[in-house]
Amino acid sequence: MKTQNFLNSVLLALLGLLMASAVGAADLVFSPAAPAVEVGGQINLSVSGTNGAVTWTPSMGPIQGTGNQVTYLAPAETGVDSVRVLDEVGNAGTADNFGTVKITVTAKQLISQKNANWEVFTNRDSVGAFALSKDKVTLWVGTEGGLEKRNASTGELDRVYINTDGLPDNDVGALLSDAQGGVWVGTSWGLAHLKADGSWLVFKTDNSNLPSNSVRALLSDAQGGVWVGTEGGGLAHLKKDGSWQVFNKDNSNLPSNDVDALLSDAQGGVWVGTYRGLAHLKKGGYWQIFKTDNSTLPDNWVTALLSDAQGGVWVGTKRGLAHLKKDGSWQVFNKDNSNLPSNDVWALLSDAQGGVWVGTEFGGLAHFKKDGSWQVFKTDNSNLPSNDVEALFSDAQGGVWVGTFGGLAHFKKDG
Template sequence: MTLALTAKAQLWTNPTTGIPSANVTTITIDSQDKVWIGTLSGLAALQHGQWEPYHINNIQTEDEILKVWTTDQKLWLGTGYRGLWGFDGASQWDDLQLSSAGVGTIGFGEDSEGTLWVLSTSGTLIKWAGGNWEELILGIPEATDVLVDRDDQVWVLSASEGLLKYKDGVTKRWSSGGDAPTRPNYIPSNSLHDMVQDKQGIYWIASDQGLLRFDGTSFSVFDTVNSGIGSNKTRRLAIDKNGALWIGTEDAGISKYNGSSWVTYNMLNSPMGSNIINSIAIDASNRVWIANGYDHLHYEGEAKGCLCWMRRMT
């Protein structure tokens, strides 16, 4: 189902509106409900209605920020070629140099013991414990993201090799292709991009074949044939304060699923300047923040900055 959107929105579409670049790659909300964006030209935070830029190590350079994550104590930046950086939100920067120089960071998680888990652009899963990096799994083809779940299981996603789970030195993999879907390690798609876990412990995965639901044992698929999702090319996921799932797509805007019904928002019925969704975040007021129109693989010229729906959509 597609509905017209009447909620008020605010857009930041180019550097004249205060953002470092229209190429917004990532959005996150910290514990103080401050909005942070990463762009191809650096980091910025929204304060008192204005974007304030921040520069890694307080040196004014245009750093390529691929992902930004928050923990209770710190902001974490995954860069295109300078590894992982920690930031206290004011002026203190920590360079957590990865094992290999010149390697970027595309995935990050923290477990209940405070151990950091990092996925590098070279496809290596690395953990930080006791002040040292330890490389655990090397060369994961086309790795895209990592999730540390509530049981401290580490999940690694790939755009070509499916899903991998790591816990206490034991690795398990799921892949598609080959024989029938009845085999225990079958997954409906090998091309995975994002993963979240809801309050019931169910995993949701964005894939090229639609939205995957995984209960830890079996998968089910929501696609354009059997559901109201806008596109099978799903890319980014977020869960709002009411438990509804927001699904960003590569070509059809953003769909919302509340467990029983679907709504899709796109360029025709919303303020979005592009149907490409690069990042989604939900703030404390249940407002939806979107990085819109940037895909570094295909559509860089269509970058549309970021937008916020100022009143919650229904």
């Protein structure tokens, strides 16, 4: 009996401790919630909701200072440092639901010395998409390692959003700013909407009518809705009222369910670049299809689209660059008949002067000017970080943001 009473006392004591711990436990709140810092740099961190002394335990870089506000000193190598934070009563922070705040340590942003008009940011291996915020303050950058929020003027990295922040997947291949200050994010595993208030909406095949989780292209419908190009699922239209309309090979004249590029026309229609040809869905629902066997399109795999501002369309393909003019005539550029450095075109951008910037695979960045001349930038004649150029975007000064396999570059107009 004494033994049983002793055991009961021990159990009651343990239960009391557990209850006290549960009552005292609280989630710590970190600021910033998803910090990013260059190698060798430092960043101030703070935590609130603590009770008593605070212990910071990093796995890579040291912590300077004590208490609720400290300075993190980034190590010499890149990576993600998981810093565990505990207070005196054992409260653990829940920045990622594992009692740690994750600090992204990026490569140092390098300023080109070889060519003063180039600025290169090598903190991400591959950059595939851009979008500018409504207020033109933020440059959103889609990478294989998450969504970057950067200063649109300087390129300075503000923070990185990854899957633990609400992103459905870290591989970001399409971006579109909304009119309210948020951004639509197309990933390899779903579509996300990061609203201006910081909340997330995620659309996948299992919770919506999104036809495929692999989102390759995004386009505004100018009515508050979004056109979504997917890999394997065709073209989807998410309307402002929340309803969906899906176009695929079975229910429409879409030539392929693999959609890589989208472009609006001036009449409310949509140009669609697919794996099996170029499609034009006109406002009235009529389809016009261009392929190698019925037009001068150099290849059926259409990878990029750009308006020429005259009613025509520039078309990037795997076998050259084509210009479909308003009158229906075609002009084709390739390595054999022009200075296009590669026939594999991945990205197109207007220079606002009647010329076109062309991002290619293996051939670098080409500028086809209005006067017909070409200027080509490669790793051997400039500070372009890679000859594989995936994305292009204009800055406010007439320069170009360049997304490559080797990182982010900024070509300044005044160089």
